[in-house]
Amino acid sequence: MRRRTSAAAGAVGLTFVQPELFPQESSCHWRIPDGSLNLISNFLPEAVHRSLMDQLTNSIKWEQSRIRIAGxxxxxxRLNAWYGDTNANYRYSGTRFQALxxxxxxxxxKELIEQYSDHNFNSVLANLYRDGQDSVAWHADDEPELGKNPFIASLSLGQVRRFQLRHRFDKSRARIDMDLPDNSLLLMGGSLQHYWMHQIPKTxxxxxxxxxxxxRSVEAI
Ligand SMILES: O=C(O)CCC(=O)C(=O)O
Ligand SMILES: [Mn+2]
Known part of the structure; x- marks a missing residue:
């Protein structure tokens, strides 16, 4: 990762590198076992961020997806949409998404996040949470096409919502609750998807x- 700074409860601050690229951001690293977790505040420069929520609300082809549960x-x-390179297709709970x-x-x-994180992506899953009844249930992003230790960069825009993580195996680990504010970037990496599940609960x-x-970066499998 290019640069990190500042600290918050449960997290440790790291040192600045290349401040000229992202002059407005500040980040914190969550010291957790079995994975890496970093939250960057004020990620996008204001000129990019200003009208983005309206632009994406209107330009993304939002769909109401269905999944198969118990037949x-x-x-x-929530509404969602999958964009990416031509062959970046994805499966989720039995549904196949063809990248737009x-x-x-x-x-x-994508280019800004790649510059910041030193990771490349070939697709993005967009989610629209219309109100407090929209949510995502406990899951891990551990589908085989995401590779062994997926690196996932998650940008939040608009209403702040609670994001929770819980350890899959070690029940003595406290649940982690964090708020994801407008224009924050959460970076999940290492073995996190194997050991931790996450959700956005209803409110x-x-x-x-x-x-x-x-x-995300998906491989053809
Ligand atoms: O909305 C979020 O912050 C999380 C979304 C998520 O976990 C997913 O799409 O896999
Ligand atoms: Mn997820």
Whole structure:
């Protein structure tokens, strides 16, 4: 990763590298076993961030996906869309997603995250949480096409929502709760997807829309 700074509860601050590339951001590294987790605040420069929520709300081809659970097709509680290189297809709970061709804002964000993180991506899963009843249930991003130790970069825009992680095997580990604010970038790497599950729970609070973009690299399998 290019640069990191500052600290928050449960996290440790690291040192600056190349401050000229992302002058506005600050980041914290969560010291957890079995994986790596970094949260960067104010990631995108304001000129890019300013109109992005409206732009993505209007330009992404949002779909209501269905997944099969116990033989039944059910609507997932959010809208989503999968963009990527031509052969970057993805399977999730029995549903196959064919990548839509990249659109300009998604490519520009991809390039900024690649510059920052020193990782490359060939696809992005976009999620739209319309209100507090939209959510994503406990899961890990551990599908075989994501490779052995997937590096996933997750950009949040709009309404702040709670993100939770729990260890899959070590029940003595406390659940981690963090809020993902507008324009924050969560980097998940190492063995995190094998040992930890994550979710965005529903909330009864009156909350506005949130867009989350998870950049990934999928392999043809
Ligand atoms: O919305 C988020 O922050 C997480 C989304 C997520 O975990 C996923 O799409 O796999
Ligand atoms: Mn996930």
């Amino acid at each position: 039944k097709l059910i609507h997932i509680p 061709p990249w659109i300009d804002p998604l490519i520009r964000i 009864r609070k009156p909350v506005g829309p949130r867009i989350n973009l998870t950049y």
